[in-house]
Amino acid sequence: MKIIDLYIIKKYLGTFGFMLGLLSIIVLVIDVQAKAPRIESNGFKVSEFLVNFYPFWIINLIITFMSILVFISVIFFTSKIANNTEIVAIISSGASFHRFARPYLMTSGLIAIAALLINHFVLPLANIKKNELEPYTYSTKSREEFLGNAEVATQLSKTEYIFIKSYNKKNKGGSGFMYQKFDKKKNLIYQFNAADFYWDKDKKHFVMSNYLEKTFLKNDKEKLGSGNTINKKFGLPPEELFPDVLLGQNKTTPDLVKFINREKEKGNANLNTYLNELHQRTSMPFSVIILTFLGLSLSSQKKRGGLGMNLAIGITLAFVFVFSFEVLKVVSENKSISPLLAMWLPNIIFGPVALFLYFKRANQ
Incomplete structure (x- = not known):
């Protein structure tokens, strides 16, 4: 199984790396084109922002959408090997579905650990550089409200x-x-x-x-x-x-x-914004593991509609997952729910769903 483990790990990391690069390039080009007039109207050159702003902005973007990228990557490459009946061949050789899922756990665990370290220690340093210049990408009204x-x-x-x-x-x-x-x-x-x-x-x-x-x-x-x-x-x-x-x-x-x-x-009671930031730094990396197994469960069987249907389901669920964090931040800042519960609630909801679907698939 070591050969198959390496094969799945390479597929996972290769697809994830491709998605990461593709998203970064597309979003960077679109964002630069949209914000170039504002940057230049504030007395800066776009080239200055490409060096001093966008590298740090990209780090923030990657961390924000990492869960979505992981989920879509898992669905994409797992659907392909399922459609090629490779999963059927592996299971037929005597390996259990749990054994087949081991490299998914290992890879998602490594990505989650990397995300934890970046969230807690690297991303804040990048945000210092990003936030210094970000107001100069806003509209005049928004910039004046901020500065x-x-x-x-x-x-x-x-x-x-x-x-x-x-x-x-x-x-x-x-x-x-x-x-x-x-x-x-x-x-x-x-x-x-x-x-x-x-x-x-x-x-x-x-x-x-x-x-x-x-x-x-x-x-x-x-x-x-x-x-x-x-x-x-x-x-x-x-x-x-x-x-x-x-x-x-x-x-x-x-x-x-x-x-x-x-x-x-x-005696400051208005700390929920900062508490949300603190708890999200840990909860978001854990979502990488949850969404990996959710993606595996949804895409490891050959289905009518194939890859397109799996991707459509995956993208929808991933955006609901990430969007729920943003909604819960607002709810928490209004003191309707505690920050700890708000930032872990998506994992609390999606975690059992992922486990149910995983064991359902494993027992088929």
Whole structure:
């Protein structure tokens, strides 16, 4: 059986590699053509993006659609060998269907392990590069919503808050800054206001202009202070103090776990976006194994309609599977379901279905 194992592994990896390359080339060409006018209108050259953006964008694309590619690849090559009656010959030689499925398990397991490592440690580093330039591929309105001025409110701890009237994420500065600190009884004990501010990345502190600070003492007394400029530190850089939805994508899993725990200690309850990112990094690779056995079960018998019918069923199921992740993300972010359950629910549903169909096929 070792010869047959190697034959199936080569078929699996060969078809998967071909699908991977084909999807990457087609989507890359379409995306570059669609976004070239926006890239050039923002003062960049398309060649710059081909070097500094698209290689990292492709990594993200591959990981996003890996489950679909695996599923379609398994259905494609398994349907071909089933139509050539090769599976019948292998089973007739005395091998069980479980033994025939062993190389599928081995290969899908290797791909899942590779996907786990990429998801947790490589993809975040690629996302840092991708997310730096991605706003410049958006429409003018979407780019301004992402990079333009906006109001900000953040919680530093259970007793400390920052409110900003106008903050520019690109320039890391703004106007209308207010910091408040409360005691355990929720009484305001200190307030700092500044007309304008910016982040000094070299000295790693905020530079505040035209500031006024109040310390609230006992007996309704106040201690006032003011000046033209003052330097302030709040323990973290702007990216951490005022996180956006992309921050979770940019952190390796150990750093993401630290960030989530720190935000929980601060009392931040709006963490589902980051928790979705954390749990999906593990659940998506596991789906590779589930979809491999689902694809094997659906395509290992010669059917009327042949390869075309199997591919149609496979593509439909694969897109339902991946699309369900995106729907459940939205549901989870609205706090209708926990992030852990949301990111594992497709596997929880499709896993038993794959096992049922697999054992049904094995017992035929």
